[in-house]
Amino acid sequence: MTLAMTLAILRAAFLLLLRDRGALLMALVVPVVFFMIFAEIFATAAGDQLQLRIAIVDEVRSDESTRLLAALTAEPAIRPVPAELTRESARDQVRRGTADVGLIIRADGENLATASGLAAPPLLLLVDPSRSVTATVLTGHLQRAYFKALPDLAVGRVAELIGTEFTTFTPDQQAEIAAGLRDLRAGAGTERPAGWTFDELVERDNVAGQNAALNNVAYYAGAVAFMFLLFAAAQSALGILDDQEAGILDRIAAGPGGIDVVVNGRFLFIVLQGLVQTCLIFGVAWLGYGVDLPGNFGPWAMISVSSAVLAAGLGLLLVTACQTRAQAQVLPTVVILIMSAIGGSMVPRFFMPHWLQQLGWATPNTWALEAYSGVFWRSEPALQLVPICFSLFGIGIAALGLSHWFGRRLVRD
Amino acid sequence: MRRFGERMALAGADLTARQGEILVLLGPNGAGKTTLLRALAGRTRLDAGSIRIGGGAPDERTVRRRVGFVPQTIALWGHLPVRTNLEILGRLAGLEGPGIAAAVTDALAWSGLAERASEPVERLSGGMQRRINIAAGTLHRPDLLLLDEPAVGLDPLSRQAIHRVLEGLRDRGMGLILTTHDLVEAEALADRVAVLAGGVVRAADTIPILVGRLFGADQEVLLMLAAEPAPALRDFLRTTLFSPTNEDRIWVGRLRGGLEQLPGLRSQLIQAGADIDELRVRQPGLHGVFVELTGQVPQ
Numbered sequence: 001m002t003l004a005m006t007l008a009i010l011r012a013a014f015l016l017l018l019r020d021r022g023a024l025l026m027a028l029v030v031p032v033v034f035f036m037i038f039a040e041i042f043a044t045a046a047g048d049q050l051q052l053r054i055a056i057v058d059e060v061r062s063d064e065s066t067r068l069l070a071a072l073t074a075e076p077a078i079r080p081v082p083a084e085l086t087r088e089s090a091r092d093q094v095r096r097g098t099a100d101v102g103l104i105i106r107a108d109g110e111n112l113a114t115a116s117g118l119a120a121p122p123l124l125l126l127v128d129p130s131r132s133v134t135a136t137v138l139t140g141h142l143q144r145a146y147f148k149a150l151p152d153l154a155v156g157r158v159a160e161l162i163g164t165e166f167t168t169f170t171p172d173q174q175a176e177i178a179a180g181l182r183d184l185r186a187g188a189g190t191e192r193p194a195g196w197t198f199d200e201l202v203e204r205d206n207v208a209g210q211n212a213a214l215n216n217v218a219y220y221a222g223a224v225a226f227m228f229l230l231f232a233a234a235q236s237a238l239g240i241l242d243d244q245e246a247g248i249l250d251r252i253a254a255g256p257g258g259i260d261v262v263v264n265g266r267f268l269f270i271v272l273q274g275l276v277q278t279c280l281i282f283g284v285a286w287l288g289y290g291v292d293l294p295g296n297f298g299p300w301a302m303i304s305v306s307s308a309v310l311a312a313g314l315g316l317l318l319v320t321a322c323q324t325r326a327q328a329q330v331l332p333t334v335v336i337l338i339m340s341a342i343g344g345s346m347v348p349r350f351f352m353p354h355w356l357q358q359l360g361w362a363t364p365n366t367w368a369l370e371a372y373s374g375v376f377w378r379s380e381p382a383l384q385l386v387p388i389c390f391s392l393f394g395i396g397i398a399a400l401g402l403s404h405w406f407g408r409r410l411v412r413d
Numbered sequence: 414m415r416r417f418g419e420r421m422a423l424a425g426a427d428l429t430a431r432q433g434e435i436l437v438l439l440g441p442n443g444a445g446k447t448t449l450l451r452a453l454a455g456r457t458r459l460d461a462g463s464i465r466i467g468g469g470a471p472d473e474r475t476v477r478r479r480v481g482f483v484p485q486t487i488a489l490w491g492h493l494p495v496r497t498n499l500e501i502l503g504r505l506a507g508l509e510g511p512g513i514a515a516a517v518t519d520a521l522a523w524s525g526l527a528e529r530a531s532e533p534v535e536r537l538s539g540g541m542q543r544r545i546n547i548a549a550g551t552l553h554r555p556d557l558l559l560l561d562e563p564a565v566g567l568d569p570l571s572r573q574a575i576h577r578v579l580e581g582l583r584d585r586g587m588g589l590i591l592t593t594h595d596l597v598e599a600e601a602l603a604d605r606v607a608v609l610a611g612g613v614v615r616a617a618d619t620i621p622i623l624v625g626r627l628f629g630a631d632q633e634v635l636l637m638l639a640a641e642p643a644p645a646l647r648d649f650l651r652t653t654l655f656s657p658t659n660e661d662r663i664w665v666g667r668l669r670g671g672l673e674q675l676p677g678l679r680s681q682l683i684q685a686g687a688d689i690d691e692l693r694v695r696q697p698g699l700h701g702v703f704v705e706l707t708g709q710v711p712q
Contacts, residue, residue, distance in 0.1 A: 246489070251483070255506045257505055
């Protein structure tokens with residue numbers, strides 16, 4: 001008897017779920033989509049598939065450097081930035097994020113073949129501190145390429161070390177070593193074991209200067225702020241549907257202001273709420289973590305206002321496009337979660353495969369994050385941020401216009 | 414005219430409302446009352462036909478300033494105090510500056526809720542909420558006030574209080590159009606009644622005129638059968654001026670020639686095979702008008 005009753009409830013719950021497309025979407029479809037996105041990201045990031053866009057500059061152009069770069073760029077995970085670069089332009093590419101990391105085979109360092117560790121290392125990595133993992137990954141690839149392409153140099157350096165620190169080779173032994181090294185060089189490209197560390201050939205240079213840790217905080221402040229701007233906007237926009245259910249919307253729409261005043265009023269509220277929210281997050285980043293908010297206030301304000309406008313417009317559009325409150329609770333959540341995952345609000349975009357990074361540009365999250373990065377990392381002038389801010393602002397206003405159209409549909413039979 | 418998919422919600426309405434009177438839109442559920450009211454408020458687009466309020470269309474801004482709309486639900490922000498609700502809605506109705514405070518004070522006074530002005534709406538009783546709901550629609554002193562079931566779900570005392578409020582508004586010169594399916598409410602309030610059925614206004618006038626037009630000197634007879642009538646009995650009832658209702662066992666008819674004709678009618682019915690549960694004669698009123706025009710027995 002009790003089991004039958006329990007099963008009756010089970011049946012009712014099952015049937016209700018089947019009839020509630022929103023709940024069905026949230027329960028069955030969204031988790032799978034999310035899993036696919038994160039599987040794609042972390043399969044790439046955790047395995048050896050992390051694809052790196054590298055700004056490469058060969059200032060030496062020696063036989064060794066050419067062989068090293070040929071072996072390195074043959075790695076499937078390495079994608080050189082397709083441009084003839086100088087050290088400064090490579091640094092700029094890394095700062096702007098168009099390259100994940102830079103590699104300079106420098107003329108002002110030791111020779112690759114004879115590096116002793118006493119002067120500047122021959123390889124210089126240009127590293128964005130927010131993506132320091134890329135330098136570690138590149139070092140691994142470099143090491144593999146080095147032993148693959150230049151085994152003679154590697155073993156020669158070991159032999160030299162043994163000869164100077166542990167024993168003195170006889171002329172015959174030295175001749176045998178030289179012959180072996182020639183063989184190694186001739187057989188370059190085959191995997192050989194080696195017992196020598198690579199680190200002394202490499203130096204890291206932080207392209208973001210002294211404030212690396214602070215820049216990381218600024219990145220996440222922007223990422224979190226924008227995602228929650230969107231969530232808060234959608235939540236506040238739901239108030240329109242609450243007013244509709246209560247009949248308030250009908251009452252106001254029948255008055256002289258019509259539905260337009262409701263949509264505009266709600267839009268302004270969401271923009272202001274978003275600004276307060278962004279101020280709070282960046283205020284904590286400034287006061288608690290030392291992010292230079294006062295020094296970048298103008299550009300920051302420009303991005304924050306345009307982001308708040310976009311979030312407000314988008315939130316209203318997503319909600320007014322829905323026919324019922326139940327739909328409006330699901331659709332914006334799904335859209336915002338997916339946009340945030342793809343757009344870099346949850347996981348930094350450089351972790352993502354190339355196609356997903358490109359897809360990110362279809363989300364406002366990427367635009368906003370790139371704009372914040374421009375301010376706090378790359379110290380870009382405000383003028384350079386205008387196109388992104390203008391786009392965010394424009395899309396927000398366009399979304400507001402569409403919300404008006406959907407809003408009129410809400411109250412007119 | 415207004416069609417929703419296959420359903421014709423409003424098929425024909427030829428009505429005129431006047432200032433200083435209460436026009437009640439009466440009809441069973443689904444008759445088109447709310448659709449007509451929403452069309453008057455500019456909230457429903459008509460597929461054909463037109464509405465003119467003071468010479469303008471209902472969705473014109475100048476016309477909307479002259480119309481107040483009171484939805485059936487309590488269309489107020491429940492968490493906000495009464496006064497705040499009225500102030501915001503007054504602004505949205507087009508009031509400005511000191512005019513808002515004056516209108517709010519006036520509305521609180523005539524609705525009898527001045528003492529409760531600082532309390533959240535959700536803490537008020539159902540009747541009080543209904544009064545504030547109406548007051549919110551009148552802040553801008555509209556010429557025409559549209560009310561959708563303004564007293565639905567209230568106890569008799571609260572209902573009477575609402576009626577007094579509505580009569581007070583009429584006495585101030587406002588024109589009121591309200592919907593109801595409650596005959597008692599319609600009889601209590603209406604200066605004129607428009608009876609709707611199937612999306613059509615079947616008749617519109619004062620109750621005495623409607624009764625006179627439909628019944629003349631006849632009495633109204635309500636026949637309740639103990640069982641569903643056979644086809645032959647149905648035919649007989651129709652020939653003896655009975656009209657069917659939405660309930661098979663209930664028929665409404667007319668008794669001509671005074672009460673002395675009742676025993677004869679009773680005999681005729683029994684001879685025709687009627688198993689009579691009750692045969693009631695009464696002075697015709699809005700009930701009879703409603704049944705005659707809509708073919709339905711009011712609840």
